[in-house]
Every structure is written in C-alpha cells, then in structure tokens.
Amino acid sequence: MRQSLQPSRDRADYPFVHRLRTRFAETDAMGVVHHAAYLPYLEEARVEYLRSIGHPYDDVRAAGEEGREFPVLEVWVQYRGALAFDEEVDISLVVGAATRTTFQIAYLLSVAGQERATAVTVHGCVDRSGRPHRLPQWVRDEFAAGPSEGDATG
Amino acid sequence: MRQSLQPSRDRADYPFVHRLRTRFAETDAMGVVHHAAYLPYLEEARVEYLRSIGHPYDDVRAAGEEGREFPVLEVWVQYRGALAFDEEVDISLVVGAATRTTFQIAYLLSVAGQERATAVTVHGCVDRSGRPHRLPQWVRDEFAAGPSEGDATG
Amino acid sequence: MRQSLQPSRDRADYPFVHRLRTRFAETDAMGVVHHAAYLPYLEEARVEYLRSIGHPYDDVRAAGEEGREFPVLEVWVQYRGALAFDEEVDISLVVGAATRTTFQIAYLLSVAGQERATAVTVHGCVDRSGRPHRLPQWVRDEFAAGPSEGDATG
C-alpha cells in the first residue's frame, strides 16, 4: 500500500473545499448514495482544485508533448455516514506526500459540518500514450509549497 | 427525429438476444433500476451482437486507418415495467433502416418472457478522429441481409 | 409512443435553464461524454427546476401519504454535437403536454450558445409503493400556467 496520508477529520486542516449536490441517479435501493458514486465526487473536487491553482486539468491533459494525466493508482474511502439524495456535500481536500512520480490527496466529505466520509487518492503521472513521467515542476512546486503532510493531517 | 423503427413487442421478431443481470449499483432510491442504466444495457447487447456476427466492436474500432466507431445519434426508450435488482434481463435486438451513413437498432427488454421496455438507437459512422464516414461494406451487407424493417418489427 | 413534444432549438423558448459541468468520469474512450451520461444531466435539471418553483423533489417524495415520485416513462435524446470533458452545459427545459396522469419535458443542451442535444422525457406519477396516481394539483396548476406546448416548442 502506497497510501500514507491519514485524512484529518477537522475541516480547518484543508485549504480547499468544493461543494456539489448529490443526484438521484447516484442513489441506490438502500435509499442513499451508492458507495461507488463517491469516486467521481473526489475527482470533481480534484478538477476544481487544479482549476483554482491555475492549472485546469483539461489544459494539463491537452498540452501536446507536455500533456500529462494523473491516473489514480490507489483509492481508499471510509464511509462514516450515508449521503442522501439532494444533499449538498462539501468536499475538502489537501495535497501531500509528493514524490518525484506520485502525489496523494486527502479528503473530508461533510454535509452542513457533519462528517460523512474520509478518503485518500494516490496519483501517478503519465503522458497521453500512458508512459510514466516525473511530475511536472509546477506540481512539485505547488504541492511542496502547500501544507506539509504533518501539518495538514491529524 | 431520424428514428423510424417501431420495436416489435414479440420476441420472435428478434434474431439476437443477450442476457445480463442487473447490478445493485444500477438501482436507485425508488428501489428499481435507474432509467439511465438501460443505455449501457443496450450498448452491451450491441457489442455482443457485433461479436456474434464476427465483427467484435473492439476490432472494428482498432482497425487503423479503417477503424470505425458507431456513435449513438439518437436514443429512444419506453419503460413499460420496472427492472429489479438481480433480475436476468433478455435484451433482444434487430438491426434495420440502414442508409449509407446510419443504421438503427430496435430492442425489446424482457424478464422471464415479460416485457419491461422497448428501445431504438440510431447510429452514425465516424473514424477515430470523429470524422463522418459511410458505413463499412460489411455493415451494409450484414444489415441488408438481416431481417428487413418490415419483417422484423410489428 | 407517448412523446408529443418537439423540442425547440431556440433557447428563448425555454423558461428555465440549469448549468452543470461535465465530469471526467462521464467521458468514454471516444474522448467525449458517453451518451448515457446525458440522462442524469436531464434529471439534475428537472430537480433544479422543481426546486425553482417551490417544490423540491425531495419534499415531493417525502410527503408521507401524499408523497409522490415522477418516474420516467419514456426518454428520447438526439445527440447533435459531442460534449467534452470540463465543458459547462446549459440545460434549458420547458414543461408541456400535461394530462391528468403524465407530463412531458422538452430540453435543449447547449455550450456557450451552441446546440449539443435536444431531448424529451415523459413522466408518470406514483406513490412510494409504486402505485399510479393522478398528478398532484400543484403540478397541473403549475404546468398549465407555464408555456403551452404550442408556444414553447418550435
């Protein structure tokens, strides 16, 4: 297991938050959001985070020879309380544990301040043909400049 | 509206059938399969049909310069009875109404002989860069050789 | 086929619009949003429309004995141009063709004013146990008060 981040359960530890609303299509016959639907939520939050730091993922992918993708190498989710249809979910995230070739993101999902889930994703870096690369310099700069693993997670 | 096929409600009118089982992830908070999940069912049946006539869709797509995709230009579904979790669904299909650039497929979804839905998809033909093309000759041959629109639909 | 609305291709014909952003998870190996992902988009727009007229769908469903759901009886989508990852899609909608037991919604999907798809959904009315009911009075009032089928669609 590569995952080394321990997601904090305190929203103050996260520098970025993205809000989305659950869809009816994402619920299941238990009457709550299906556990698989959380992964696109995390992804949507990552995409908004990259936009917020001036690196829209669509641009990152489309940069010709320099185009890069950040595939998910590992995902871990702990479901602590169900999400209902039509709830507004705050997805807090913080980047950490960057190496030359991978970085990790910790997430806290909450509704009206109530914790619902925590999660971690581990990402690599490949070009459009799928060949592994080092992380771009801006990623290392940005993520090194961000909260360190020790600071940002509890 | 391009769609011209009227799906028959008699399984005997369909030369091909593919069976699949509904997933829990495909249900919604109404306790039945969400209406959007039917479209991947139709797609899975199309893929199995193409395999059955010796043209696996993966090969059709990967044939280099001659590689082709059959994007959905139009879809129509009529939901006649809900699908529950873990039901085995028979997806009957018949191709018809082929022109030089499009073809249509009619579908009947049933469970243990009971009708649950009918559907029609209309498909075009593009290369891997998205440029429109005429249908490959094998498509025109195959679909002309198949049941005619008049024969196959009620 | 119950569907009788013909969706207008002029956004001015639609009294309500909802904007959403496409997710990476919704794309497919053709590099664009998969055709099945449009159905949850239509649903999300319907849910926001109901909220905008003071009848959040979650409340409509949860109203005890009077709780109602509006299952999709029929859907039709015409795909006129692909949606890419990270595009902001305007989903315009108008309700019409209401009867005592069903209503229809026409949709126009556009990006930066460019048409991408049109669609129609037909809805019934059931209680939480799935038993059919007449539409609630507020639905008939609201949808009768809205643009008529002739006015709203081209």
Next chain:
Amino acid sequence: MRQSLQPSRDRADYPFVHRLRTRFAETDAMGVVHHAAYLPYLEEARVEYLRSIGHPYDDVRAAGEEGREFPVLEVWVQYRGALAFDEEVDISLVVGAATRTTFQIAYLLSVAGQERATAVTVHGCVDRSGRPHRLPQWVRDEFAAGPSEGDATG
C-alpha cells in the same frame, strides 16, 4: 482504518472467482476503464459469491424482519494495470477478518492470468431501516468455515 486484510496476488489463494466483461460505457477519455467502475465490479462479484453459497443477496435483503444489508464501510483499491474495453476480467475473492458486526473481503482482478488490481472492502450489517445488527449466524458460520485470514492472504 478498519481494513486489515492484505490481498494476495496469487489466484490460488482465492476460493471463488467471477468473470465479467468490461463495458464501453465504463471507459473514460484515457481510453481505459475508469477507476470508479471497479467498485460495481467488486459488488457484482460479491453478489455472485453470496449466490454461490446459497444466500442470494436479494433474499438476504428481502427476509422481512430478518432482512439484512451489508453496506460498504470502507473500500481500498490498488490499480496495478489498466483494464481495456471488452476485456474479460476475473474477479477472485476471499472473505476474512469477520467480527460480530463486520467482515472483510479481499479481491484480485486479473485478465488472462495477468494481475490488474487488488482491493479490499469492509462491510457492516444493518436492517432495512439502516439500524446496525450483528452479522447473521450463517455469515459467521460460513466465513469462519472459509479460509482464515492467515491462510487466504499473502
């Protein structure tokens, strides 16, 4: 983190295997199966496993007062190699680490004998209203009778 199983990378360590075929709808713009699609694969394998031991999940859920659901409390997936469209995936699984209220399942996903992913899910036990319960006796018997954690995982 509750997860304690370490999934073996040797198929011989798994007493049950379920095969499924990837769908085109499950691919994304990277040209491979989206990472979120693996969770319904694991679920489908669990459902087939329960059927194979004489406890179809649909029956388990529908058993009136005794009806039980096994919600996912935690999921971990390590992606070791991409899945392509139309590949046949073998999902091997083994149950372990059962307590009075939770059990865990380890998974190995492979294609033609080549490892593609490993995963673990942790499950609780609730009734249809969502109230937590001890695991049914048959679960404890079955999972205690199965391979022990030490035997089954590497």
